[in-house]
Amino acid sequence: MAAGARWLHLRVCRTCGKVGCCDSSPMRHAxxxxxxxxxxxxxxxxxxxxxxxxxxxxxxx
Incomplete structure (x- = not known):
């Protein structure tokens, strides 16, 4: 968890497998x-x- 942000749901890239947080999470990593x-x-x-x-x-x- 970066900068104290809470991850709500995780998504995984179908191409390479990288995991990121969903659009409902503050950082929208995915x-x-x-x-x-x-x-x-x-x-x-x-x-x-x-x-x-x-x-x-x-x-x-």
Whole structure:
């Protein structure tokens, strides 16, 4: 946890496996990484969730 920020939910990059926090978290690491690295698709790491999200299309997969 950086700068005392609380992670709400974690997302994992479907291209390389990097883990980052979701858009509901203050730092939005998953979105920032996806757009700067050119790896736009993440999936949820939450128990019981089985979905992916594309940051470019702003859509579930």
């Amino acid at each position: 979105r920032t990484y996806a757009l700067t690295a050119g790896h736009p698709i993440v999936r949820s790491l939450e128990l019981g969730e089985n979905w992916s999200w594309c940051y470019v299309d702003e859509a579930y997969l």
